[in-house]
Amino acid sequence: MTEQMPAASPPPFEANGTPAGPPPISGPVSRVLARRLWTAAFWASLAFFVCLWIQDGSLGKMVTKTEGPLAYPGKLAGLLSADLMLVQLVLMARIPWIERSFGRDRLVRIHRLSGFTSLNLMLAHIVLLMFDYAVRDGRSLIGSLWWMVAEWRGMVLATLGTLLLLIVGITSSRAARKRLQYHSWHLLHLYTFLGIGLVVPHMVWAGSEFKPLWTQLLVIGLYAMALGALLNFRVIVPVLRSLRHRVVVDRVVEETPGNVSVYLRGRGLDRLKAQAGQFFVWRFRDGRGWTRGNPYALSGAPDGDMLRITVKEVGANSRRLRELRPGTAVLFEGPYGRFTQESRQRRKLTAMASGIGITPVRALLEGLDYGPGEAVLLYRAASERDFVFRRELDALAQRRGVRVVYLPGHRIRDRSSWQPEHALEDDHIALKRLVPDIGEHDVxxxxxxxxxxxxxxxxxxxxxxxRHIHLERFAF
Structure with a gap:
């Protein structure tokens, strides 16, 4: 373990001689309120679909009918799956108010949970109806499924949509994501839109819950609004911003072997209101494959004139960045993420980074408000030569009073740990030793x-x- 101690510098003073520190940190009251409102909207949408099921008489029939009772819970599973598909569209739209309210890490967890739950409910919907009609009409399971596809309106489309959503679900599992590059996974993930688009018409056309015209119009309207939000925030706004700011590559710099920084310049970048700790989805127009977007965090605090990202070369897309030429045009989405000053609630802060995870942390330490001795960085890398931005971090320690602790060494293999392989202490004990007052910090x-x-x-x-721990994961 090596450590860069902050320089002993006097605290800054105002003109009247009183000590000047960073401005007070305000609590996230507005974010909490917004998060509660969005959560209430989610439960209201679920309640609406359940009410449609009850209004159609399914609850009473499920209790009183002795023949074919599996159809009614099967219908409910299909309705709940449809509602979670709607939630998926809203989450994939990356609506700024939702992003700021929940934060990226929490939204990723919600997205995965709602996606897998929706898929499981859809499969339960199909299986329950197959068994119901097999028992009721004396068909085999395969015969029941074939009859449903052949006779029900919209079922051919729904079957194709279900297969597409099943492919998305399989490739979104942790085991599959480990074997896929980001752009391949992202391309497969786009089939979610087509799958939902093929499944929804069957629900509206064939579901007895949607016989009243007002229910059809309302559900179609909800999906149309979600799709409109997705097109607006993921296509229209990024294209207009890219045209307005005309971001291009300024230069490419190798930081350490295998890690390169790309400096980007454009018009009126201050109007993006990007914050240290945020990320963008970048598309570099350097030839074939430029349409593949990749999320890279800012590695320096935005100054209104220049943006910088730093990337570890781990795949074909990231290796291409080394060859970028000055003047290469860039399309972008963002900024995204709440790994920023907005999440901060305490005066003191501890930053913990591993490997290339230092990129948004480096930007935070440059952009956040704190006084000498109020910030600690714990930075783990495989070896001394793998510490990216070491000179910049040492300069921050001298200039701003950050206490930087370098932790060289590979990850511990026999247990999950944030410490390097030579560590002997338990994780929380080591952290408490390095930052004794961590209970007073944002982390x-x-x-x-x-x-x-x-x-x-x-x-x-x-x-x-x-509530004081803010986590940004380098995973998809």
Whole structure:
């Protein structure tokens, strides 16, 4: 372990001689209120679909009918699955108010949970109806499924949509994501839109719950609004911003072997209102494959004139960045993320980074408000030569009073830990030793998925409140 101690510099003073520190940190009251409103809207949408099921008489029939009772819970499973598909569209739209209210890490968890739950409910809907009609009409399961596809309106489209959503679900599993590059996974993920588009017409055409015209119009309207939000925030706004700001590559710099920084310039970048700690989805128009977008965090605090990203070369897309030429045009989406000053509630802060996870943390330490001795960085990398921005971090320690602790060494293999392989202490004990007053800190964590979970768990056990732990994972 090596450590860069902050320089002993006098505190800044106002003109009247009183000490000047960073401005007070305000509580996230507005974000909490917005999060509660969005959560209430989610439960209201579920309640609406359940009410449609009850109004259609399914609850009473399920209780009183002795023949074919599986159809009614099957219908409910289909309705709940349809509602979660609507939620998926809203989440994929990356609506700024939702992003700021929940934060990216929480939204990723909600997205995965709602996606897999929706798929499981859809499969339950199909299986329950197959068994119901097999028992009721004396068909085989395959015969029942064939009859449903052949006779029900919209079922051919729904079958194709279900297969597409099943492919998306399989490729979204953790095991599959480990074997896929980001752009391949993202391309397959786009089939979600087509799958939902093929499934929804069957629900409206064939569902007895949607016989009243007002229910059809309302449900179609909800899906249309979700699709409109997705087109607006994921296509129209990014295209207009890219045209307005005309971002281009300024230069490419190798930071350490295998890690390059791309400096970007454009018109009126201050109007983007990007914050240290945020990320963009970037598309570099350098030839074939430029349409593939990749999320890269800012590695320097935005100054209104220049943006910088720093990327570890791990795949074909990231290796291409080394060859970018000055003047290459750039399309972008964003800024995204709440790994920023907005999440901060405490005066003191601890930043924990692993590997290339230092990129948004480096920007945070440059952009956040704090005084000398109020910020700590714990930075783990495989070896001394793998510490990216070491000179910049040492300069921040001298200029701003950050206490930087370098932790060289590979990850511990036999257990999940945020510490390097030579560590002997338990995770939370080591963290408490390095930052004795961590309970008074906001804790910003960025790194690989398992490492980030270990660091967050150690911070909680060391005394940091869960609401003061802000986690940004480098995973998709």
């Amino acid at each position: 910003y964590i960025c790194g690989p998925d398992a490492w980030g979970r270990s660091a967050a768990d150690a911070a909680r056990r060391a005394g940091a409140a869960a």
